[in-house]
Amino acid sequence: MKVSESLPRLSNCVAPPPESAGLPAREVKNFLVRLDIYTSVMEQEKHQKFIKNLEKALSEKDSHNSWALTYEEEVAAVNYQAPELLTQRALKLKASGKYLDVGCGTGLVGEAIIRPQKENLYIDGCDISEEMLKVAEQKGIYRSLTCCDVFEIPYANSSYDIVISAGVFASNEDNQKSGFANSQALPGVIRVLKPSGYCVFSVSARVWESDSRDY
Numbered sequence: 062m063k064v065s066e067s068l069p070r071l072s073n074c075v076a077p078p079p080e081s082a083g084l085p086a087r088e089v090k091n092f093l094v095r096l097d098i099y100t101s102v103m104e105q106e107k108h109q110k111f112i113k114n115l116e117k118a119l120s121e122k123d124s125h126n127s128w129a130l131t132y133e134e135e136v137a138a139v140n141y142q143a144p145e146l147l148t149q150r151a152l153k154l155k156a157s158g159k160y161l162d163v164g165c166g167t168g169l170v171g172e173a174i175i176r177p178q179k180e181n182l183y184i185d186g187c188d189i190s191e192e193m194l195k196v197a198e199q200k201g202i203y204r205s206l207t208c209c210d211v212f213e214i215p216y217a218n219s220s221y222d223i224v225i226s227a228g229v230f231a232s233n234e235d236n237q238k239s240g241f242a243n244s245q246a247l248p249g250v251i252r253v254l255k256p257s258g259y260c261v262f263s264v265s266a267r268v269w270e271s272d273s274r275d276y
């Protein structure tokens with residue numbers, strides 16, 4: 062039997078204080094140990110699911126839609142920090158104006174931007190996944206959301222102060238497999254920046270090792 066099957070659900074795992082419940086301290090301790098194991102197993106399963114979905118996204122076209130409902134839970138399990146780190150950098154460069162979140166997904170970057178800064182800052186977002194955009198729309202963060210390919214973003218030249226993009230740009234190999242955006246999409250992204258604007262984006266260590274010259 063799997064460990065996750067032999068333990069109670071998390072919603073029922075609230076250990077009562079020994080004094081009020083009349084339970085021996087040893088029994089409470091054992092209960093908390095089991096809860097700790099259960100939580101660890103569940104986090105590991107989420108981590109594995111994230112890796113599986115990421116590999117699928119990098120190798121198959123149009124796979125993001127099926128990932129939309131579990132995406133945020135899975136990236137939380139792997140301690141994904143790119144949205145917060147990019148936001149901190151972007152807000153130091155331009156704390157107001159017009160932002161474009163390229164490959165906004167479910168809106169993690171938008172949430173990170175709005176959390177510390179709300180005045181005189183407007184965010185538009187675009188993503189290739191309609192289902193991801195539906196999740197982002199429910200958050201009420203973005204001024205507008207557009208479903209489009211990163212290679213064909215439909216915005217006017219010189220219209221944004223900041224273009225920000227977390228985890229969107231992949232390797233040339235990934236692009237050949239799934240059409241995932243690679244460095245060749247950057248000129249189109251930079252096109253929409255104002256002359257004094259900034260492009261703030263991240264790539265994985267794997268992409269940087271293989272294609273850093275292109276970026």
